[in-house]
Amino acid sequence: MTKEECFYLGRIVAKFSFKGEVLIKLDTDEPELYTEMESVFVEYNENLVPFFIERSYLHKSTLLRAKIEDIDTEADAEDMIGAELYLPLDLLPKLPEDKFYFHEIIGFDAIDAEHGNIGKIVSINDSTAQALFEIDKDGKQILIPMNDEFIQKVDKKNKAIHVITPEGLIDLYLG
Known part of the structure; x- marks a missing residue:
């Protein structure tokens, strides 16, 4: 094992x-x-x-x-x-469709409501007060707080997490 x-x-x-x-x-x-x-x-x-x-x-x-x-x-x-x-x-106990274990979503696409596909989730950083999605977009790292208010939809079938991020957050990383 x-x-x-x-x-x-x-x-x-x-x-x-x-x-x-x-x-x-x-x-x-x-x-x-x-x-x-x-x-x-x-x-x-x-x-x-x-x-x-x-x-x-x-x-x-x-x-x-x-x-x-x-x-x-x-x-x-x-x-x-x-x-x-x-x-x-x-x-592991089975979770409802809208919930996930951290290891399950590694490799999922992060889809932002405004910017579209912003990259792949490569890791979850849970060593901070607020857990963070660590997303890779063409070699750039994007960090998004794992906040229920930001997570719009978990689509396990299509391996995607849809998020609505605060205005300007994604631009900080890509701009």
Whole structure:
């Protein structure tokens, strides 16, 4: 299994008990969907290694407390801190047609109401306060905030996202 075939689930942020339990910060708005997982892929030396989960439950509503098979001591758990967790893409919950996962829209055309096709979405920058579409237009980068007010239509069938951008935004990049 490769990272491209998976989605990022979260990161082990702390050890919990002397029996090897860990706390996982899940990258989701619905952590309760992941309390019944049987296994998870852990990134280790740039490879994804499968681990089985013996038991897990929500801890303080946002963290997942998990006992992972073969992680039996505090030292074992300590070694896991910081590890990123992944699951296969086919385990992602299905979304309504007007919603999308970030990885789904890479390669989509960005169609602006005024300027037409403004390029391909090459990435999503979610490291800022407001997530941004990163769009490539003939080697120039265009950044558009991923704001519900700007997204007019998600057309998964034709691999396009239709946007209405504030006046002058696109001209900043292309002008």
